[in-house]
Amino acid sequence: MNRLPSAATLLALLLACLTVAACAADAPLHPLRADIPAQDDFADLAPLGAAIGDKRIVMLDELTHGEGNVYAYKARVVRYLHAHKGFDVLVLESGFFDVARLWRLRQPVRQLAPGNIFYMYANSAEVWPLFDYLDAQRSSTRPLELAGLDGRLSGSLSRKELVPQLRAHLSRQPLDAPQTLRLERHLDQTQRLLDGHLLKADVAEQAQFLRDAQWLESLLPAPAGAHGADVFSSDGFWRRVNASLQRMAEVAWQRRPFDEHDPVMAGNLQWLMEQAYPGRKVVVWGHYAHLNRLGGYRDGHPGGLPPVDNVTRALPAALQAQTYVLHFAGAQGRYLDYVDQRVIEVPAGSGVLEPTLTAASPSGAVFVDLHAGALPGEVDPASRLWSMDYRETLSLPEARQRFDGLLLLDRITPASYQ
Numbered sequence: 001m002n003r004l005p006s007a008a009t010l011l012a013l014l015l016a017c018l019t020v021a022a023c024a025a026d027a028p029l030h031p032l033r034a035d036i037p038a039q040d041d042f043a044d045l046a047p048l049g050a051a052i053g054d055k056r057i058v059m060l061d062e063l064t065h066g067e068g069n070v071y072a073y074k075a076r077v078v079r080y081l082h083a084h085k086g087f088d089v090l091v092l093e094s095g096f097f098d099v100a101r102l103w104r105l106r107q108p109v110r111q112l113a114p115g116n117i118f119y120m121y122a123n124s125a126e127v128w129p130l131f132d133y134l135d136a137q138r139s140s141t142r143p144l145e146l147a148g149l150d151g152r153l154s155g156s157l158s159r160k161e162l163v164p165q166l167r168a169h170l171s172r173q174p175l176d177a178p179q180t181l182r183l184e185r186h187l188d189q190t191q192r193l194l195d196g197h198l199l200k201a202d203v204a205e206q207a208q209f210l211r212d213a214q215w216l217e218s219l220l221p222a223p224a225g226a227h228g229a230d231v232f233s234s235d236g237f238w239r240r241v242n243a244s245l246q247r248m249a250e251v252a253w254q255r256r257p258f259d260e261h262d263p264v265m266a267g268n269l270q271w272l273m274e275q276a277y278p279g280r281k282v283v284v285w286g287h288y289a290h291l292n293r294l295g296g297y298r299d300g301h302p303g304g305l306p307p308v309d310n311v312t313r314a315l316p317a318a319l320q321a322q323t324y325v326l327h328f329a330g331a332q333g334r335y336l337d338y339v340d341q342r343v344i345e346v347p348a349g350s351g352v353l354e355p356t357l358t359a360a361s362p363s364g365a366v367f368v369d370l371h372a373g374a375l376p377g378e379v380d381p382a383s384r385l386w387s388m389d390y391r392e393t394l395s396l397p398e399a400r401q402r403f404d405g406l407l408l409l410d411r412i413t414p415a416s417y418q
Contacts, residue, residue: 031361066336071126093286098155099148116155125416151244186212266314292402330412364410
């Protein structure tokens with residue numbers, strides 16, 4: 001005959017069940033599917049959606065610009081956010097002017113991307129389905145619109161169309177003869193900058209260009225909200241283009257360090273959020289250096305100057321408060337170096353947490369909610385996570401300051417660059 005459990009035993013079982021339930025409620029690890037089906041119900045991404053909540057901006061980073069399956073998974077997250085979370089603008093780390101004009105041509109994005117969108121995105125096969133998705137959604141009742149935030153205006157559309165369109169926009173200004181000559185000189189210098197022919201400008205020509213760029217602001221006086229039917233032909237749009245061109249020149253002439261592109265990129269993103277897409281929900285896609293809460297290159301400027309705020313930190317506090325930062329990384333594998341196209345091996349690093357975290361998912365893909373409790377291995381102060389280009393690592397407390405969540409894969413694969 002079975003004996004009934006004692007009151008003490010029942011109490012112990014109840015406490016154990018409560019503890020398990022509490023742990024489950026706070027569980028930070030959520031297994032994901034690793035494959036990306038053509039017909040996707042995105043059910044496994046529901047915990048990510050819950051973590052994002054009602055945030056207006058979601059930032060999706062990458063450690064190298066060269067992880068093919070990270071690209072593919074980022075594209076899956078973009079489609080999920082569009083289908084289920086109300087996001088309807090995708091902002092790429094690509095030229096502010098180039099992508100604005102590309103999107104308005106209403107031609108296939110994949111066809112126009114080479115030479116106008118950052119080359120690793122344009123030429124990696126893992127990104128192409130996202131371009132096709134943009135095209136397919138364009139004629140729907142709620143398209144996913146495309147924009148760029150980068151002030152480095154290096155695309156063919158910038159080289160061919162920026163100066164003629166700026167000249168046409170400014171033609172309405174009543175300029176006298178000296179002002180007309182000054183404007184034409186500046187537009188000629190701008191074209192040379194875009195073509196890469198202004199790099200050797202002497203100090204006097206550099207100073208003249210920057211003075212004229214400041215003067216150009218006075219020819220674009222309309223308030224930010226006064227943009228008529230086409231915000232991308234407004235004075236406000238051209239002021240952002242002008243700010244981008246000034247920073248391009250300053251960096252090209254080594255008057256400013258490379259990472260000082262970021263505050264201009266942040267200004268472009270702020271303009272997109274406040275003027276082009278007010279009230280809408282935006283996905284931002286770019287490199288880890290630009291998209292994290294603690295800033296970019298940690299060693300800062302040559303000469304020991306402090307690091308410059310990156311895109312995330314340079315945004316106004318109100319927009320930062322509306323932002324969710326999702327960090328992508330792998331435990332090990334290979335990636336394509338975006339500079340020289342070499343395949344780089346990433347070993348299973350000693351002391352890094354990614355192998356432990358991805359082992360929690362049968363597929364090797366996992367979403368980690370950094371606001372939902374302790375992680376396996378967290379008690380070890382030596383535990384680290386991969387950082388810049390899989391050459392650096394960061395502590396888990398630092399990761400919690402940089403990101404809101406992690407999307408980890410057990411193995412990264414090189415981008416299929418063509």
